[in-house]
Amino acid sequence: MPEGVPAAIPEDGLTARERRLRPALIVNTGDGKGKTTAAMGLALRAWHQGWSIAVFQFIKSGKWVTGERIALEALGAEHERSGAGGEVEWYATGSGRRWVRKPGAEPDQADAAREAWAEVRARLVEERHNLYVLDEFTYPLTWGWLDLADVVATLRDRPGAQHIVITGRNAPPELIEIATTVTEMHKVKHPFDSGQKGQAGIEW
Amino acid sequence: MPEGVPAAIPEDGLTARERRLRPALIVNTGDGKGKTTAAMGLALRAWHQGWSIAVFQFIKSGKWVTGERIALEALGAEHERSGAGGEVEWYATGSGRRWVRKPGAEPDQADAAREAWAEVRARLVEERHNLYVLDEFTYPLTWGWLDLADVVATLRDRPGAQHIVITGRNAPPELIEIATTVTEMHKVKHPFDSGQKGQAGIEW
Numbered sequence: 001m002p003e004g005v006p007a008a009i010p011e012d013g014l015t016a017r018e019r020r021l022r023p024a025l026i027v028n029t030g031d032g033k034g035k036t037t038a039a040m041g042l043a044l045r046a047w048h049q050g051w052s053i054a055v056f057q058f059i060k061s062g063k064w065v066t067g068e069r070i071a072l073e074a075l076g077a078e079h080e081r082s083g084a085g086g087e088v089e090w091y092a093t094g095s096g097r098r099w100v101r102k103p104g105a106e107p108d109q110a111d112a113a114r115e116a117w118a119e120v121r122a123r124l125v126e127e128r129h130n131l132y133v134l135d136e137f138t139y140p141l142t143w144g145w146l147d148l149a150d151v152v153a154t155l156r157d158r159p160g161a162q163h164i165v166i167t168g169r170n171a172p173p174e175l176i177e178i179a180t181t182v183t184e185m186h187k188v189k190h191p192f193d194s195g196q197k198g199q200a201g202i203e204w
Numbered sequence: 205m206p207e208g209v210p211a212a213i214p215e216d217g218l219t220a221r222e223r224r225l226r227p228a229l230i231v232n233t234g235d236g237k238g239k240t241t242a243a244m245g246l247a248l249r250a251w252h253q254g255w256s257i258a259v260f261q262f263i264k265s266g267k268w269v270t271g272e273r274i275a276l277e278a279l280g281a282e283h284e285r286s287g288a289g290g291e292v293e294w295y296a297t298g299s300g301r302r303w304v305r306k307p308g309a310e311p312d313q314a315d316a317a318r319e320a321w322a323e324v325r326a327r328l329v330e331e332r333h334n335l336y337v338l339d340e341f342t343y344p345l346t347w348g349w350l351d352l353a354d355v356v357a358t359l360r361d362r363p364g365a366q367h368i369v370i371t372g373r374n375a376p377p378e379l380i381e382i383a384t385t386v387t388e389m390h391k392v393k394h395p396f397d398s399g400q401k402g403q404a405g406i407e408w
Contacts, residue, residue, distance in 0.1 A: 024395065024406050026237075033385060034387045037244075037246050038242040038245060039241075040241075040244075040248055041238075041241025041243065041245040044244055044245075044248075044272040044275035045272055045406065046271070048271030048405070049271060049405035066252075067253060068249055070289075071248035075278060078282065084278060085275065130405070163405070181394060183238045183390065184389075184390040185242075185387050185388075186234070186388040186390050188387060188388050189385055191228065191384045191385050194384075196226060196384065200253055201253035201255055201335070201367070202228050202230075202249065
């Protein structure tokens with residue numbers, strides 16, 4: 001990204017420093033690739049700042065261990081060992097291998113998503129972490145598994161300087177409204193369209 | 205991303221396994237955030253596969269050390285120490301703090317970009333790495349610092365199973381043509397628009 005030259009100075013009574021430190025609520029949405037990987041790339045920056053990082057996977061199963069998880073947990077272990085960077089906690093939910101195809105068909109997964117959200121909520125109140133990655137969090141919202149109004153109020157009114165990144169298609173307008181940064185990953189060309197299959201090291 | 209169900213089976217004479225292993229050429233372009241971070245998130249997956257990873261930064265200066273660099277280099281060091289994951293090499297070019305504002309104004313940086321590309325080219329011929337991240341590579345192309353036809357032919361005809369990720373705005377059509385995956389990071393909401401300044405842990 002280009003060096004940050006603000007397009008406008010808002011009349012919000014904040015100093016530049018206060019604005020600079022305003023907690024981010026980032027939403028990566030759209031039908032293209034890069035939503036989760038961009039969140040994980042951000043976690044690298046957070047790690048270097050010594051931030052406490054928590055990743056909550058709302059759909060991908062804990063049984064389906066991804067490369068990003070192994071790598072970020074290796075950085076968490078490095079923090080434990082040497083004090084470099086920040087701590088990394090990983091919370092995987094979801095009972096299926098990777099995806100729920102039929103909303104409502106797997107109540108276990110809805111329960112798991114509600115449990116994960118309750119955990120996020122509790123940690124936000126405690127100001128437990130500096131960065132929360134809520135991966136594929138839009139789906140339990142879209143599918144009605146979570147109360148959107150509760151989620152929006154909890155995120156909007158969170159205390160302190162807790163940064164949040166949310167990924168998933170079809171982010172609800174209410175979420176976009178309270179976000180500081182929204183990027184739509186738009187699919188221009190996708191390997192699955194030409195018969196390419198997912199491959200290790202690229203898709204997981 | 206949803207589990208890969210190909211939309212069509214191409215008549216290319218390849219087996220599913222050959223298609224699965226087709227080397228990726230991924231382009232993250234557009235005016236939104238997440239182009240570089242998505243490339244770095246992909247590097248986490250590659251690391252877990254034990255792949256050799258090389259990151260070439262075409263614009264960001266080596267003097268401007270980012271969180272993603274420190275964190276990925278920590279993973280590279282972990283590989284050296286324990287054999288986990290893959291090796292990580294970082295090649296930073298660019299003479300400015302972070303950005304060239306006036307194309308053509310800094311010939312040193314054009315030379316540095318040409319040098320970096322020559323290095324990428326030589327390594328592709330040797331099949332030196334499994335994943336190349338060419339960060340902000342579209343700019344030296346757009347600004348005429350590199351020969352687009354040479355770049356396109358070199359990338360397209362690269363031997364073996366070498367995966368490439370290219371980031372930057374305004375990817376040239378010739379590059380999009382040869383890519384396997386193209387995502388446009390589209391800016392829906394950007395913190396700089398409302399006077400927010402860049403902050404450590406988020407923008408670098």
